Amino acid sequence: MESAMKTKTKFYFAPMEGVAGYIYRNVYHEHFHHIDQYFAPFISTSPNGISKMKEFRDILPENNKDMCLIPQLLSNNADDFILAAKQIKDIGYHEINLNVGCPSGTVTSKGKGSGMLLDIEKLDHFLYNVFENCHRNNIRLSVKTRIGFYSPDEFEKIIEIYNRYQMSELIIHPRTREDYYKNDVHLDVFKTAVQKSKNPICYNGDIFEINDYKKITEEFDGIESVMIGRGILKNPSLIENIIDDVPKPDLQKIFDFHDQIYDEYKKYMSGEKNLLFKMKEIWLYMVHSMENSDKKAKKIKKAKNIYEYESVVNEFKREA
Numbered sequence: 001m002e003s004a005m006k007t008k009t010k011f012y013f014a015p016m017e018g019v020a021g022y023i024y025r026n027v028y029h030e031h032f033h034h035i036d037q038y039f040a041p042f043i044s045t046s047p048n049g050i051s052k053m054k055e056f057r058d059i060l061p062e063n064n065k066d067m068c069l070i071p072q073l074l075s076n077n078a079d080d081f082i083l084a085a086k087q088i089k090d091i092g093y094h095e096i097n098l099n100v101g102c103p104s105g106t107v108t109s110k111g112k113g114s115g116m117l118l119d120i121e122k123l124d125h126f127l128y129n130v131f132e133n134c135h136r137n138n139i140r141l142s143v144k145t146r147i148g149f150y151s152p153d154e155f156e157k158i159i160e161i162y163n164r165y166q167m168s169e170l171i172i173h174p175r176t177r178e179d180y181y182k183n184d185v186h187l188d189v190f191k192t193a194v195q196k197s198k199n200p201i202c203y204n205g206d207i208f209e210i211n212d213y214k215k216i217t218e219e220f221d222g223i224e225s226v227m228i229g230r231g232i233l234k235n236p237s238l239i240e241n242i243i244d245d246v247p248k249p250d251l252q253k254i255f256d257f258h259d260q261i262y263d264e265y266k267k268y269m270s271g272e273k274n275l276l277f278k279m280k281e282i283w284l285y286m287v288h289s290m291e292n293s294d295k296k297a298k299k300i301k302k303a304k305n306i307y308e309y310e311s312v313v314n315e316f317k318r319e320a
């Protein structure tokens with residue numbers, strides 16, 4: 001592939017529950033072509049395995065054709081995890097990602113997501129069981145983690161635990177659970193991770209512009225991959241911008257992408273209300289790639305039906 005910028009680094013599409021389900025990912029993949037791996041939003045495990053059809057549908061291979069997808073599990077029970085992992089293997093996957101990052105209170109209060117970081121002995125025990133079992137069953141595991149629950153200082157001990165296991169990758173969002181999405185990412189802690197990790201490291205967090213990408217890949221020369229989430233929701237052409245070294249979002253491509261995703265959601269969503277809810281959620285992020293968007297953003301938020309919605313989208317297009 002020819003590119004204006006030297007990019008050995010692989011690009012991963014972050015799991016984003018509620019926003020980036022298979023329809024979003026498929027349309028994105030058709031319009032923008034540089035993602036090496038997509039990560040599916042988390043599926044919660046239960047003693048009965050994966051029982052919700054909606055969750056299965058999101059990772060079914062026929063719904064994720066021509067792309068590399070890694071399913072993600074949210075769990076703190078090794079037996080439940082192993083059962084779900086086998087179900088996922090049975091539909092054709094050989095790699096699974098474990099969520100040790102989700103900061104939501106309803107998740108952490110159950111000791112899941114970043115809540116696993118509150119008791120690292122328990123985390124170690126859980127990892128021992130799932131790694132042992134998954135390796136025996138030829139399932140590779142990667143982990144997506146925050147750097148602590150309360151404080152970045154916790155990471156020294158956390159990385160010692162992770163180093164006991166052979167992961168296909170350790171994906172680090174260098175914030176604590178307490179940081180949520182506030183405060184700056186702790187690049188000093190990420191540096192420690194790069195120095196100490198026995199597993200390949202992927203960087204994740206706050207890559208919104210070309211310069212954010214340059215800063216990370218220049219400062220951490222050895223990292224093999226970066227994962228991007230909100231930066232893509234905001235500017236779906238971000239990775240092309242990075243590769244071509246073009247600072248501005250490609251609005252024409254973004255509108256084409258929008259039109260197709262709107263058509264797809266029209267086919268799959270039941271009722272205008274759900275369709276509008278879904279599109280408004282996308283625009284919450286995407287308005288930030290458009291100039292002078294404040295008034296139109298408010299109009300999108302307030303749109304009561306698809307006619308009002310389409311009229312604001314047309315305004316965006318006219319003024320682009």
Ligand SMILES: Cc1cc2nc3c(=O)[nH]c(=O)nc-3n(C[C@H](O)[C@H](O)[C@H](O)COP(=O)(O)O)c2cc1C
Nearest residue numbers: 014015016017041042099173205206207228229230
């Ligand atoms: C709407 C939304 C949903 C998310 N859902 C998940 C999820 O299902 N699993 C997960 O590991 N992280 C989830 N995340 C976290 C992202 O994958 C990512 O780690 C985080 O947004 C930081 O990366 P970014 O700054 O590139 O967005 C979610 C984030 C957002 C904004």
